[in-house]
Amino acid sequence: MAEVRLTGVSKSFGKTVAIRDVDLAVADGEFVVLLGPTGAGKTTTLRTVAGLERPETGTVHIGGKDVTRSAPAERDVAFVFQQYSLYPHLTVFENMAFPLRSPARRVPEDRITERVGQVAEMLRIDHKLANKATRLSGGEMQRVAIGRALVRDPSIFLMDEPLSSLDAKLRAGLRVELKRIQYELGATILYVTHDQIEAMTLATRVGVLNQGRLVQIGTPKQIYEDPDDIYVAGRLGSPRINLVPAGVIAVPAPPGTATVGLRTEHVEIGRDGTPATIDRIEHLGDQSRAHMTVAGTPFTVLVDAHTDLAPGDSVGLSPRAPLFFDAAGTRIRA
Amino acid sequence: MAGPSVADRIADRAAAATPMTVVRTVRGLTDRAIAWIFVAPTIFLLLAINIFPLIWTINLSFTNYRANRLTRPAEYIGLRNYERLLTDPDIWHNMQVTAHFVLWTLFFQVVIGFALAWLINRQFKGHGFWTTIIVLPMMLSPAVVGNFWTFLYQPQIGLFNYVISFFTGVDPSSFDMIGSVALAPWSIVIVDTWMWTPFVMLICLAGLRSIPESIYEAAEIDRASPWRQFWTITVPMVLPFLMLAVLFRGIENFKMFDLVVELTSGGPGSVTELASINLKREAFEKWRTGYASAYAIILFVTVFGLANIYVKALNKVKER
Ligand SMILES: Nc1ncnc2c1ncn2[C@@H]1O[C@H](COP(=O)(O)OP(=O)(O)OP(=O)(O)O)[C@@H](O)[C@H]1O
Ligand SMILES: [Mg+2]
Numbered sequence: 001m002a003e004v005r006l007t008g009v010s011k012s013f014g015k016t017v018a019i020r021d022v023d024l025a026v027a028d029g030e031f032v033v034l035l036g037p038t039g040a041g042k043t044t045t046l047r048t049v050a051g052l053e054r055p056e057t058g059t060v061h062i063g064g065k066d067v068t069r070s071a072p073a074e075r076d077v078a079f080v081f082q083q084y085s086l087y088p089h090l091t092v093f094e095n096m097a098f099p100l101r102s103p104a105r106r107v108p109e110d111r112i113t114e115r116v117g118q119v120a121e122m123l124r125i126d127h128k129l130a131n132k133a134t135r136l137s138g139g140e141m142q143r144v145a146i147g148r149a150l151v152r153d154p155s156i157f158l159m160d161e162p163l164s165s166l167d168a169k170l171r172a173g174l175r176v177e178l179k180r181i182q183y184e185l186g187a188t189i190l191y192v193t194h195d196q197i198e199a200m201t202l203a204t205r206v207g208v209l210n211q212g213r214l215v216q217i218g219t220p221k222q223i224y225e226d227p228d229d230i231y232v233a234g235r236l237g238s239p240r241i242n243l244v245p246a247g248v249i250a251v252p253a254p255p256g257t258a259t260v261g262l263r264t265e266h267v268e269i270g271r272d273g274t275p276a277t278i279d280r281i282e283h284l285g286d287q288s289r290a291h292m293t294v295a296g297t298p299f300t301v302l303v304d305a306h307t308d309l310a311p312g313d314s315v316g317l318s319p320r321a322p323l324f325f326d327a328a329g330t331r332i333r334a
Numbered sequence: 335m336a337g338p339s340v341a342d343r344i345a346d347r348a349a350a351a352t353p354m355t356v357v358r359t360v361r362g363l364t365d366r367a368i369a370w371i372f373v374a375p376t377i378f379l380l381l382a383i384n385i386f387p388l389i390w391t392i393n394l395s396f397t398n399y400r401a402n403r404l405t406r407p408a409e410y411i412g413l414r415n416y417e418r419l420l421t422d423p424d425i426w427h428n429m430q431v432t433a434h435f436v437l438w439t440l441f442f443q444v445v446i447g448f449a450l451a452w453l454i455n456r457q458f459k460g461h462g463f464w465t466t467i468i469v470l471p472m473m474l475s476p477a478v479v480g481n482f483w484t485f486l487y488q489p490q491i492g493l494f495n496y497v498i499s500f501f502t503g504v505d506p507s508s509f510d511m512i513g514s515v516a517l518a519p520w521s522i523v524i525v526d527t528w529m530w531t532p533f534v535m536l537i538c539l540a541g542l543r544s545i546p547e548s549i550y551e552a553a554e555i556d557r558a559s560p561w562r563q564f565w566t567i568t569v570p571m572v573l574p575f576l577m578l579a580v581l582f583r584g585i586e587n588f589k590m591f592d593l594v595v596e597l598t599s600g601g602p603g604s605v606t607e608l609a610s611i612n613l614k615r616e617a618f619e620k621w622r623t624g625y626a627s628a629y630a631i632i633l634f635v636t637v638f639g640l641a642n643i644y645v646k647a648l649n650k651v652k653e654r
Contacts, residue, residue, distance in 0.1 A: 052551050073557040085552040089570045098566075099556035148556070 001188045002063030002155040003028045004049060009058030011044055018044040019212045022058070026156065029186040031179075032217075033199040035235060036209030042192040043082055045209070046158045049190060050077050062155050078149035082160040082192075084141045086133040086148075093129040096120065096147045119147045122177060124170075138165040146174075150181065156188045163198065175201060196236050200224075208232045230329035233261045239289060239300045241323075242267070248295040249274045251322045254332050261323035264289070264302040269309070273318035278311050395628035402621040415628035425629075427604065428612040434519055435526070435594075435608060436587045440580055442527040447534030448576065452568075454535070455542040465539075472532040480596025483525045487511040512598050518606050522594050526587065534579045541575030542568070577648045581641065588637050609633055 006024040010017070019041035026032045034042045047053040049060060051072035059068045067075050078099070086095050096116045100107045107115075120126040123143040128136060133144060142165045149157055163171045179202055182189055193199055199206050200220045207217040208231070216228040220236075227233040233241050242264065246257040250273065253260060274294060282289040283305070290301045290309055294317070301317070303309060324332040360368075395415055399408035419425055450468060454461050471479065486494040487510070495506035511521040545568065553563045591610045594600070600607035613633065617626035 050555060052554070072551075072554040073559075076557070077555065079552070079555045081548065081552060083548060085546075085548040087549060087552070087567065089567075098553075098558070102557040103559070103562070104557055148552075 001028055001153075001186055003061075004063075004156050004188065004190065005061040006045070006049065007059050007061070009045075009048055009055045009060065011041075011048060011053055011055045017212050019048070019209075022212075022214045024207060024214055024217065026188055026190050028188055029182075031182050031187075031189045031191065031202055031204045032207060033191045033193060033203035033205075034207045034209055035193065035196065035199050038194075039211075040209040041212040042209055043160055044212075046079070046160055046190060046192060049075075049156070050079050050158055051075050052079075076155045078152045078154040078157050080145050080149045080157070080159040080162040082164075084145040086141055086144055088132075088134045090133055091129065092120070092125060092131050092133060092136070092144050095133050095144055096129075096151055099148060099152050115151050116147075119150045123147050123150075123174070139167065139170065142166060143174075153185075156190060159189065159191045161192055161194065164194070171198075178202060196238065200236070206236075208235055227261075227323065228331050230259060230261065230325045230331075233323055233325075233331075237263060239264050239302070242297075242299050243325075244294060244297045244299065246324075248297065249317065249319055249322075251319055253322075253324055256326045256332055257324040258327040259325045259329075261325060262319045263321070264300050266320045266322075267301045268318045268320070269301055269303060269315045270318060271316050273316035276315055276317055278309055278313045278315060280311055281307065281309055391627045391630055394624050395631050397624040399624040399627075400621050401617075401623040408624065411624070415625045416632070418625070419628055419632060424604075425609075425612070428607055428609045431519065431605065431607055432588065432590075432609045435522060435590065435606075436584060438520075438523045439526045439530070439587050440583055442523065443531045443534045443583055444576060444580060446527065447531045447579070448538050448572070450531070450535045451538035451542055455539060468535065469532045471529045474529070476529070476593040477596050479525065479529050480593045483521075483528075483597055484512065487521060489513075513602060515602055515605050518598055518602060522597055522606050525597060526590070526593060529593070530583060530586075534576075534583060537575050537579040538572055541572035544575075545571050574648065574652045577644075577651060581644055581648065584644070585637055585641060588633075588640075 004026040006022055009022045009024075010020045012018060022041075022045060024032070024045070034045060036042050044053060048055050049062075051060075051067065051070060051074075055068065059066055061067065062075055062077070087098060090098070093116055096119065097112050099105075100112045100115065116129070117126065120129055123146060125140055125143050125147065128140060128144075133141065136144065142162065146159070146162050149159070163174055166174065175198060178189070181187055182202075191198075191202065203220055205217055206220050206223045208215045208223065210231050216223060216232045218226075223232060224236050227236075230243065234243065242262045243259050244262070246253050246260055249260055249262065251260060269290065276292045276294045276299065278290055278292050280291040281303075282291065285305065287305050288303050288307050290303050290307070292299050292301070292315075299317075309315070326332055363371075394408070396410055396412060397408040398411050398414075400406065454465055454468075483494075486492050489495055489507045489510045492506070494511065495509065498504060498509075499506040509517060511517045511524075549567060550563060553567055558566065589610055590608055591614065594606060594608055595611060598606040600611045604612075609629075610633070613626055613629050616622050616629060
């Protein structure tokens with residue numbers, strides 16, 4: 001395992017700039033999750049670390065060594081591809097054994113069998129080892145792809161949405177498993193996902209990518225509670241943060257504020273405060289959501305599961321911990 | 335969409351022009367009957383052109399019929415033709431010549447065809463131009479190819495002899511590819527390889543193009559050397575395509591006739607007399623029609639049997 005550092009990395013495809021000027025350091029043993037919408041450059045970032053893309057500018061260091069110009073094989077990374085990229089003519093076992101069979105590694109055959117068996121069992125694909133890689137369900141293929149990475153002991157694991165095709169139960173199980181692997185082996189992991197629960201539960205740090213830029217990186221808590229801009233604030237949190245124009249909600253705002261962000265759990269419903277009328281109540285079992293319209297903007301507040309609020313009720317909103325953003329979307333810290 | 339399409343309008347007019355009696359008859363037919371009406375002409379032609387002659391040949395193979403003596407009635411002589419054929423040492427000689435030709439042409443075409451496909455697949459500059467050049471021989475008529483290679487093989491003025499002498503220093507007029515007993519079997523192998531390697535190359539190229547780049551990327555990440563990538567990914571994934579090319583070329587060359595007739599006419603002596611050339615002599619020079627029919631049936635069964643075994647193997651490879 002090793003530390004990985006990207007410095008000022010940019011990569012374009014023709015006219016599309018996939019990533020621009022990305023600085024990212026993943027410390028040894030750290031679990032960094034990249035979050036971002038589709039096309040943000042997450043895959044491109046991973047591929048640049050792996051050496052499958054050559055950046056136009058910037059450098060890549062793995063374990064303190066400059067590998068910007070090195071071939072993928074020299075970097076010793078493990079990659080779980082978004083499209084799995086299994087070897088279609090090989091069995092599940094052979095797919096997972098493939099990296100271990102590298103002559104550079106000289107792993108004895110009984111050790112290979114043992115290692116593949118262990119990993120397959122952990123991923124619950126041990127009964128499919130003799131199957132051809134093409135005769136599997138999407139979720140099984142994805143687990144084989146994860147397995148092919150996990151049999152190794154690389155300098156870093158690069159995982160591109162590795163749990164996206166799995167059902168909720170398996171996904172939760174593997175999340176725990178991955179966290180355990182990272183904890184026990186001290187594995188360095190750079191991980192891409194769309195799923196914010198994955199990001200929040202797995203990451204030591206979360207990096208938010210948007211349009212090729214690394215907008216903010218920090219612990220999940222920092223990203224959630226102290227976002228640098230309006231995009232990051234909107235990225236995390238479910239239901240989504242309320243973003244209302246300045247002046248709609250009665251809060252003392254610093255000069256230059258264009259938008260006020262209010263997390264749904266940071267609004268108290270009572271008699272006082274900004275008046276609003278409840279449109280709809282959603283009961284989700286462990287919580288309820290009150291939907292309303294405030295000065296023409298939809299607004300959601302998290303309320304008690306057994307709330308007796310009803311549509312049509314007139315209430316007052318008193319916010320706490322508001323976030324202020326200027327016209328460009330940058331956070332204004334009071 | 336504005337108004338009915340041209341096709342619709344034509345269909346409407348055709349419908350309007352159909353006499354009512356015909357309309358009623360057609361409407362009364364089941365889907366199955368209509369299907370039969372459509373395939374019937376094809377089935378009829380197949381029967382007339384393929385199946386009937388085959389059955390007739392089988393029939394003739396049990397007789398002593400001679401096509402140049404139409405008046406003499408043919409007598410059934412049972413399995414006598416087959417008996418004579420299978421014990422005739424000349425036939426075994428022709429079979430060996432054929433086997434030599436088929437096996438060596440397949441070997442060279444596979445090796446060279448695959449190598450060329452592999453090079454072209456690397457997308458070097460001008461690969462499109464080179465593909466066209468390489469594919470040209472395949473598009474020529476075998477008769478033309480045979481004819482102009484007789485010139486290339488000329489000991490005194492032939493380009494082939496000149497090129498060989500350029501690289502080896504052997505005197506160009508000291509050997510005659512077509513005239514020499516030792517070299518003639520190789521001369522036909524060389525020409526067929528020249529002509530048909532492009533075919534094998536094209537099929538291999540299709541196979542190579544079917545391997546997604548991402549698989550090589552995965553292999554690269556898994557630290558497989560280019561050598562190992564070649565043997566564990568490229569070769570196994572192209573193999574089904576390659577085997578198909580071998581099947582096509584194998585069947586074609588087992589029946590090879592025109593190119594070799596044009597080039598050597600089976601000579602010198604009978605060292606390049608392939609089974610099909612020998613068969614033609616029996617049928618249309620010696621006019622032993624019944625005997626030649628039995629010969630044809632034996633060749634047919636041989637190709638058919640070998641091809642069947644081979645296709646089974648091919649399916650195994652595909653399933654792997
Ligand atoms: N090989 C390529 N050729 C051309 N453009 C590319 C290529 N790969 C990526 N791009 C472009 O670069 C941008 C970033 O792509 P990337 O694959 O990194 O996105 P992503 O964040 O992984 O998205 P997703 O969540 O959909 O996987 C996109 O606009 C994409 O169209
Ligand atoms: Mg991606």
